[in-house]
Amino acid sequence: MRASQFVILGLGRFGSSVGQELMEIGCEVLGVDRDEEKVDEFAGSLTHTVVADATDEEVLRSVGVRNFDCGVVAIGDDIQASILAAILLKELGVKQVVAKAVTELHGRVLERIGVDRVVYPERDMGIRVAHQLTSPNLLDFIELSKEYTIAELTVPGCLSGKSLANVNPRGRFGCSVVAINKARGIVIAPNADDVLNEKDVMVVIGTNEQIEQFQHSIRS
Structure with missing residues (x-):
């Protein structure tokens, strides 16, 4: 090839x-x-x-x-x-x-x-740095469009031990966790029973507003 x-x-x-x-x-x-x-x-x-x-x-x-x-x-x-x-x-x-x-x-x-x-490499890097400075749980984000974003969020201590069903980001905020990066590897398309641990990384997709609300709710 x-x-x-x-x-x-x-x-x-x-x-x-x-x-x-x-x-x-x-x-x-x-x-x-x-x-x-x-x-x-x-x-x-x-x-x-x-x-x-x-x-x-x-x-x-x-x-x-x-x-x-x-x-x-x-x-x-x-x-x-x-x-x-x-x-x-x-x-x-x-x-x-x-x-x-x-x-x-x-x-x-x-x-x-x-x-x-x-x-726009300079502009986009500036935006990423600004978001990371103001959102301690945010590792990275990618704009899919003007409305939709994929974000990487670290799991804070307050969510450790809770399942996705308990956290319920889709029901509460409308955004979805599409993957969880754990120490043992990446869980793709996690189910409601998957348990979060502190310092896991959640890959979340949703509108900018939905993800911002979710970020605000998990700030420890």
Whole structure:
């Protein structure tokens, strides 16, 4: 089975981090940057690296970007270059284009030109840190949409020894515990009789409001 192939335009902190993680997963990654030092730095950790201008259509053609499964535009310091690179990837037929945005306006422009997914790494990390600072039981959360979230919540001492039926998050708040990460392993789709222990991690899905209410109720 062929490994998924990614081309990453821009090898700054975001682009290089994405590229190295994709390599860990087993994907093939081509890194493109006009900074020769950055290209040399990551030459050993990515499948291929190229010193090139990501806004040059002929260069992108020559490296065969249309044959890649996904193109990631990780250019953050030059919004014009980011937009132009995204347009070129779409025009050259890359199957999926993901782009980093540094502002809401930048993101809206990327969406307008047909980018399949726009990510805001700085904004999203700031949101995660703020939630973690204000919610001691919250380990992590992922927004599924503007309304729905998946959150990881540590089980406080006040819930230790109680079953999911006793806690009843679905009946009381409308959110569901879809997994419990215990010391002995992960319980997927736990039933009402499963017992919670302190420091277990609950994976909860629901609306932002439902999860916020549940979080508030279990603060120890």
